[in-house]
Amino acid sequence: xxxxxxxxxxxxxxxxxxxxxxxxxxxxxxxxxxxxxxxxxxxxxxxxxxxxxxxxxxxxxxxxx
Amino acid sequence: xxxxxxxxxxxxxxxxxxxxxxxxxxxxxxxxxxxxxxxxxxxxxxxxxxxxxxxxxxxxxxxxxxxxxxxxxxxxxxxxxxxxxxxxxxxxxxxxxxxxxxxxxxxxxxxxxxxxxxxxxxxxxxxxxxxxxxxxxxxxxxxxxxxxxxxxxxxxxxxxxxxxxxxxxxxxxxxxxxxxxxxxxxxxxxxxxxxxxxxxxxxxxxxxxxxxxxxxxxxxxxxxxxxxxxxxxxxxxxxxxxxxxxxxxxxxxxxx
Numbered sequence: 001x002x003x004x005x006x007x008x009x010x011x012x013x014x015x016x017x018x019x020x021x022x023x024x025x026x027x028x029x030x031x032x033x034x035x036x037x038x039x040x041x042x043x044x045x046x047x048x049x050x051x052x053x054x055x056x057x058x059x060x061x062x063x064x065x
Numbered sequence: 066x067x068x069x070x071x072x073x074x075x076x077x078x079x080x081x082x083x084x085x086x087x088x089x090x091x092x093x094x095x096x097x098x099x100x101x102x103x104x105x106x107x108x109x110x111x112x113x114x115x116x117x118x119x120x121x122x123x124x125x126x127x128x129x130x131x132x133x134x135x136x137x138x139x140x141x142x143x144x145x146x147x148x149x150x151x152x153x154x155x156x157x158x159x160x161x162x163x164x165x166x167x168x169x170x171x172x173x174x175x176x177x178x179x180x181x182x183x184x185x186x187x188x189x190x191x192x193x194x195x196x197x198x199x200x201x202x203x204x205x206x207x208x209x210x211x212x213x214x215x216x217x218x219x220x221x222x223x224x225x226x227x228x229x230x231x232x233x234x235x236x237x238x239x240x241x242x243x244x245x246x247x248x249x250x251x252x253x254x255x256x257x258x259x260x261x262x263x264x265x266x267x268x269x270x271x272x273x274x275x276x277x278x279x280x281x282x283x284x285x286x287x288x289x290x291x292x293x294x295x296x297x298x299x300x301x302x303x304x305x306x307x308x309x310x311x312x313x314x315x316x317x318x319x320x321x
Binding site: 038039 | 081082083084085091104105106107108109110111112113114116117118120121124133134136142143145146149150151153154155221271272
């Protein structure tokens with residue numbers, strides 16, 4: 001299915017957000033996630049099912065003012 | 066020294082972490098300034114990326130309180146989701162809430178800001194709202210649950226200083242028990258001293274230090290100015306007057 005990850009179109013066969021993160025190489029990295037503009041806590045990534053057209057955001061700490 | 070949501074901070078200077086020439090210069094600026102709070106953000110990370118983890122280590126090594134922001138957000142939903150992601154990444158309920166309403170001035174959207182502040186407070190966040198110096202807006206933010214106010218001095222990154230000293234003095238007078246921080250727009254240490262002389266609890270700045278020719282020296286300059294301004298406020302300054310008043314005694318002057 002086609003989804004969007006951090007603004008880029010991605011073709012994937014995974015069914016959950018947790019699987020997507022492994023597939024994209026995030027492994028155990030300290031990241032935070034949102035799907036369709038809603039926050040998805042780390043503890044619910046395994047049960048967060050993805051469907052075609054979902055918009056996934058994956059962020060990490062950065063410089064800020 | 067300021068206290069935010071029950072946490073005492075050992076400095077009246079809060080520093081941003083963006084735009085420094087290098088991580089080493091950032092760390093040196095924090096060391097020489099003694100700043101007690103570092104603002105940070107969250108941004109997109111690619112798989113296997115090291116930017117996030119490396120920055121997190123750098124921040125942890127500063128040994129200061131961390132204040133994540135929602136910089137660049139233009140809606141309630143965007144800012145709330147960003148705050149929730151920041152809380153998970155930085156393990157803190159503190160959030161510097163920015164909800165921008167105007168792209169050129171980066172002026173906060175006061176209506177969305179109050180709504181987002183209420184939502185986040187109800188979700189357990191301790192909100193530091195980046196706001197304008199509007200008295201009614203600040204009252205609404207307090208009603209929404211904020212226990213700190215961070216009015217702008219001038220637009221972010223402008224270096225213009227305190228554009229409306231009357232409004233800032235008014236906020237201080239109306240909210241004597243609320244921690245007040247001038248956030249954004251400062252360009253020189255003298256402007257930070259001016260905020261402290263008004264009785265503000267702290268200042269938050271980034272560009273003025275990070276974009277200086279020598280960021281670490283400028284950071285130290287701001288630290289000294291903040292201390293000088295706070296000392297002056299505590300010392301109860303004289304009232305200005307229109308007419309001269311001789312400081313040297315007139316009595317006893319030789320009659321020539």
